[in-house]
Amino acid sequence: QVQLQESGPGLVKPSETLSLTCSVSGASTDTSRTFWGWIRQPPGKGLEWIGSVYKSGTTYHNLSLKSRVTISIDNSKNHFSLRLTSVTAADTAVYFCARTPWGRPFDSWGRGTLVTVSS
Amino acid sequence: DIQMTQSPSTLAASVGDRVTITCRASQRIDTGVAWYQQRPGQAPNLLIYKASVLETGVPSRFSGSGSGTEFTLTISSLQPDDFATYHCQQYNTNWWTFGQGTKVEIK
Numbered sequence: 709q710v711q712l713q714e715s716g717p718g719l720v721k722p723s724e725t726l727s728l729t730c731s732v733s734g735a736s737t738d739t740s741r742t743f744w745g746w747i748r749q750p751p752g753k754g755l756e757w758i759g760s761v762y763k764s765g766t767t768y769h770n771l772s773l774k775s776r777v778t779i780s781i782d783n784s785k786n787h788f789s790l791r792l793t794s795v796t797a798a799d800t801a802v803y804f805c806a807r808t809p810w811g812r813p814f815d816s817w818g819r820g821t822l823v824t825v826s827s
Numbered sequence: 828d829i830q831m832t833q834s835p836s837t838l839a840a841s842v843g844d845r846v847t848i849t850c851r852a853s854q855r856i857d858t859g860v861a862w863y864q865q866r867p868g869q870a871p872n873l874l875i876y877k878a879s880v881l882e883t884g885v886p887s888r889f890s891g892s893g894s895g896t897e898f899t900l901t902i903s904s905l906q907p908d909d910f911a912t913y914h915c916q917q918y919n920t921n922w923w924t925f926g927q928g929t930k931v932e933i934k
Contacts, residue, residue: 755871755914755925768921771828804870813861813918815882817870 710735712805712818720799720825726792730805730818731785738763738783741810746779746790748801749820756801760808761788795825829853829917833926839934846902848929850915855895859919862891862900865912865928874913875900905931 716728730744737744745760759769761779769777773792781788792799802822806814830853840846850860858878863871873882875891878898888903902909910933915926 754927755916757916757923757925760923770922806870808918813859813873813876813916813923814863814871815873815876817872820870 710807710816712807712816714803714805714818714821716821716823718822718824720795720823721827722796722825723794726790726795726799726823726825728790728803728805728821728823729787730789731787732807733786735807736783737781737786737788743768743808743810744781744788745806745808745814747804747806747814748799749804750798750801758790758792758803797825799823800825828922829856829920829924831915831917831924831926833915833929835929836927837930837932839932840905841934842905842907844905844934846905846909846931848900848913848915850893850898850900850926852896852898852917856917856919858894859917860891860893860898861916861918862889863914863916864909865914867911871914902931 711733713731720726743760746758749755759779761767761781767779776793778791802820804820805818807816832851860878862875865871874885879891890901912928912930914928
């Protein structure tokens with residue numbers, strides 16, 4: 709059974725860069741027809757898709773976040789990562805990583821990690 | 828991007844009630860619609876995909892339907908375990924979007 713685990717700092721200062729890693733076990737990030745994604749949820753609010761990455765490094769991301777988002781994958785370490793630059797308080801959220809088999813939605817999720825943007 | 832408007836935002840119901848939640852898409856989409864259940868402090872859990880296909884292990888009291896721009900999640904007989912927040916999601920394009928969520932509370 710696939711398991712995903714987010715890791716990274718829980719506190720980031722305004723204007724700095726948020727960096728998170730999602731470690732995958734029970735499956736390989738080098739799997740064909742599978743995307744790996746990031747989703748966030750501000751406290752008390754709904755879910756927002758941030759972006760997804762394929763084993764080749766091809767990415768799709770939410771254009772509302774413009775050029776602040778970078779998603780990468782390291783198949784040798786079986787993990788993928790998120791970088792969000794120039795953060796503000798509006799980026800405070802629980803960040804989830806998840807798996808997306810081709811043609812399906814997110815079917816396996818990490819537990820999520822709270823990232824607070826504050827000085 | 829395709830906007831998903833979910834209603835109601837909150838719903839009060841009793842055990843045994845039939846519950847229906849609706850998601851309307853801002854433009855006509857295929858059946859790439861999913862529904863998730865989320866309990867406080869937990870990650871969302873996939874219930875339905877392709878608008879009406881029940882995910883393995885999900886109780887049959889959950890069902891999904893719809894096409895075009897209107898999609899619904901129905902719980903045929905609400906159980907104590909079902910008091911949670913429900914989210915719809917469209918995954919038809921390369922820009923995925925969620926509804927705002929519906930919190931199902933105890934009446």
